[in-house]
Amino acid sequence: MDKKIKRIVLEHSDQIVQMWMDNVSELKDENYTTNIGDELYENTNREFVNVIFKSIQNQGSSEEVERFSEKIINLGWPLSYITDGLQIFRRVTVDYILTNTEDMDTEAIKVAFQSVDDWIEPIIRQLVNEYTGNWENIVSLQRVALQELSAPLIPVMDGITIMPLIGTIDTERAKLIMENLLQGTINHNSEVVLIDITGVPVVDTMVAHHIIQAAEAVHLIGAKCILVGIRPEIAQTIVNLGIDLSDFSTKSSLKKGFTSALEITNRKVVPLEGQAKEEKLRHILSSARGE
Structure with missing residues (x-):
């Protein structure tokens, strides 16, 4: 059938x-x-x-x-x-x-x-x-x-590297961040590492703990870590959670963090001669106006 x-x-x-x-x-x-x-x-x-x-x-x-x-x-x-x-x-x-x-x-x-x-x-x-x-x-x-692609370490200048973090940080990704951070710091011979959390939407106790561990690990291999991208809402969350970041340098923006990194490595941004004259002229005009 x-x-x-x-x-x-x-x-x-x-x-x-x-x-x-x-x-x-x-x-x-x-x-x-x-x-x-x-x-x-x-x-x-x-x-x-x-x-x-x-x-x-x-x-x-x-x-x-x-x-x-x-x-x-x-x-x-x-x-x-x-x-x-x-x-x-x-x-x-x-x-x-x-x-x-x-x-x-x-x-x-x-x-x-x-x-x-x-x-x-x-x-x-x-x-x-x-x-x-x-x-x-x-x-x-x-x-x-x-x-x-989730945890790149980018060398921007001799002795200075940046790790931009975007998205949620879980335990598995935190482990990858730690590995890339330590290996990259050694490979690039970094003196200062900037961890940029501008793109991290939420910083809770677990995320802060992973970041602190990463900063401490960088310190143990002879480099300094600066945490940048501290937005007002994240700062408030950190305070409310009682997370202590007093042992680490923090900056509100990557620009300020990079300026600090230059100072740590005994460098600074110097304007070109023409730019310096313009800046000086602006300063004189501002003083004359009482600004």
């Missing part, structure tokens, strides 16, 4: 495909693919149903399934596109069998349902496994790339 049902499905694949396409097209207007172009959506659906039929014929290779799952991920489509599409295929296939096969008793109907389930379940498992595996691989690569 299973061979007979399989033969019916394959011989009438065009009709089943059209039924499936009509049902799947309704999903486009309801949820996750509303912004997809009609041509791309139809072509992808046809590729999807071809993968299904090749699997039913036992000709679908794992490479084809993997290639299709990669395509869905690259398009940014969710896993529900695959699961919904397969469930619709199950429904329209059973409906077609029941409608176009005469003299089906209860046992024959049961066999028809079981046969379709036996075709669909392996495809669901394979596609879902391939999709999740590819997605986990992409996420892993993105996480590595993000970590490489």
Whole structure:
């Protein structure tokens, strides 16, 4: 009976495909693919149903399934596109069998349902496994790339480096910050390290603790750490939490921190001769006006 049902499905694949396409097209207007172009959506659906039929014929290779799952991920489509599409295929296939096969008793109907389930379940498992595996691989690569960019140490001048921090700092990222900070301080032979937290939205007890640890570690290897980017709301939070930063130099802006770093390294910003004359003239005019 299973061979007979399989033969019916394959011989009438065009009709089943059209039924499936009509049902799947309704999903486009309801949820996750509303912004997809009609041509791309139809072509992808046809590729999807071809993968299904090749699997039913036992000709679908794992490479084809993997290639299709990669395509869905690259398009940014969710896993529900695959699961919904397969469930619709199950429904329209059973409906077609029941409608176009005469003299089906209860046992024959049961066999028809079981046969379709036996075709669909392996495809669901394979596609879902391939999709999740590819997605986990992409996420892993993105996480590595993000970590490489999340705590850079930038040398701006001999003996002075800056670490700009952006975003939330958790325990895992704090560990990366510490490693990059210490290794970079040694590699760049830094005398002063500026940790800029302008882009850190929240500084709580845990974040402050990690920053203090980083500053102390820098001090232990012979460099001085200046914490810059202390916004008023962060200063208030630090005071309210009772966090003691008195042992560390803090500045409200990177500019002020860099000026302090120059002083620590026995340097300063000196204007060019023309600029110096202009500054002196402005000062004289301001004094004359009583400003």
